[in-house]
């Protein structure tokens with residue numbers, strides 16, 4: 619499911635599933651937000667814009683990262699006025715018992731507008747369901763996330779706090795590091811390097827990551843720096859397991 623799609627193959631005209639005139643798109647073939655995905659998207663529930671969403675035609679399945687179950691964001695659940703960026707990512711770096719690794723199915727809850735987006739999964743869900751050039755609480759989505767939609771910009775380097783959608787590539791026990799593919803398989807072009815403070819923290823992360831296939835979708839939050847290695851677009855350190863979220867197993 620998806621909260622928006624494009625009317626045109628060049629992805630210049632956005633169509634939101636909750637548009638009042640979404641009924642006009644009943645049976646109309648639209649384009650997936652991932653520019654490398656050729657999936658044909660059709661509106662479901664066009665008679666009820668508040669419940670409408672785009673679904674890929676079974677004949678043209680998604681490719682890469684765009685078919686995850688988190689591809690719907692319940693906007694009524696969170697108050698954008700309480701959203702502070704990059705403070706939310708700074709908070710994720712502080713160790714807490716809130717385990718992010720586990721795969722959980724997304725579920726809509728009854729609106730509670732006193733709540734701010736807090737976890738990495740909630741933040742990812744908002745970002746992936748909002749067009750990359752749109753804003754949330756005044757922050758451009760492309761300044762919060764690097765994913766399949768802003769590859770060109772992200773390959774130039776990622777500096778500072780940001781979340782990155784990626785897949786597991788390999789780990790290096792001696793270097794206390796894990797390497798991830800960006801953008802997601804099968805369009806991967808570069809690597810990101812994630813370092814850990816101790817072997818124990820590396821092991822904890824690997825316990826969740828190793829069982830995934832190389833196309834499992836992972837989201838990582840860090841304060842990114844430039845790398846000297848040409849293939850590695852950025853590197854960051856994991857202080858807390860809250861900085862890593864498994865979005866999709868394969």
Ligand SMILES: [Zn+2]
Nearest residue numbers: 650655680684
């Ligand atoms: Zn797609």
